Amino acid sequence: MAAGVLAALGGGGLAWWKNQASDSSGDVVQVVPDFWELQWDRPQGGVLRLQEFRGKPLLVNFWATWCPPCIEELPLINDFYRKNRSNGWQVVGLAVDRPDAVQGFLQKLPLDFPVGLVAATGAGLARQLGNPSGSLPFSVALDAQGVVVQRKLGRLRPDDLNLWAQLK
Template sequence: MTVPTTSASDAVPQTLADRTPVTRRRALYAGVAAAAGAAGAGLAWWRLRPAPAQDGAQQAVWTQVFDTPDGARLDMAGFSGRPLILNFWATWCPPCVEELPMLNAFYRENRSNGWQVVGLAIDQPSSVRKFLTRLPLEFPVGLAGLGGSELGRSLGNLAGGLPFTVVFGAKGQVLHRKMGQVTSDDLQRWLALR
């Protein structure tokens, strides 16, 4: 019986040049895919980042008046003087719907510390009313419709994407703007802004 022997060259790992053409091609494709993914993520961030707010947009927020789902009036002037999270959302927007319970919990936990939350629904009033029967919110909601879209654009949401959130300080100045879904880390950072 013979025992197979291995030569010293068999024990040495292959270098990239020694790999088969298929293996090299796979490595090349993986590198190209990774580079394309990074470029795509960078482009998406660049396109979706909030633009600078238009002149007078911050002041215009405090002059807005919206109807509420229950038929009352939501006068934004009443929210000046304390920090405010202004969230633009819609019932047909899955990330919006997903973040609403977290925003509601934030409001419940921090309103005694002066924090306010207002949701501006960029949606049909009937859809918002129906939605709020399934998921009641403690913070005020305004029926903003197309006017809310324009307000969002003036605050830097040129793409018109949702959700879009603007954090105002107690003096009415914009402290932060975010395109996309709010996270618990965002809320913790914003608590420190005031």
């Protein structure tokens, strides 16, 4: 299954970059529809489907338990989610890590937002969303239409999230 997801991401990424062309007004058109078809296992069981988050602003954060800046920013992202979910914001954490490491971490630091286990496929998706190095942490904000409106490689700061909260 991982190979199929990786192949789909590769083709979807190329289409996504082509669809980032601006229209005559200078506005970005849209992201590739295949993005919303992606799904991953959840650490607690079940499946995280991106389709469930379509139609509202979405912050996607790529992280790992072995990444100190990732761990430092997770409480900040959790706070952003708590404060902004009533305004329609959604947050998804995508763990580029082993399931057992993520499960153990979440027992110590539970998060209010959903987490998906992307393992090795996460780096490819992060690249397609504008992270050429595949480094962590990496965050992307999409508006309600699914257009990428902000990207941040490296640890998020409160000022970043305060700015993003104003986007929709």
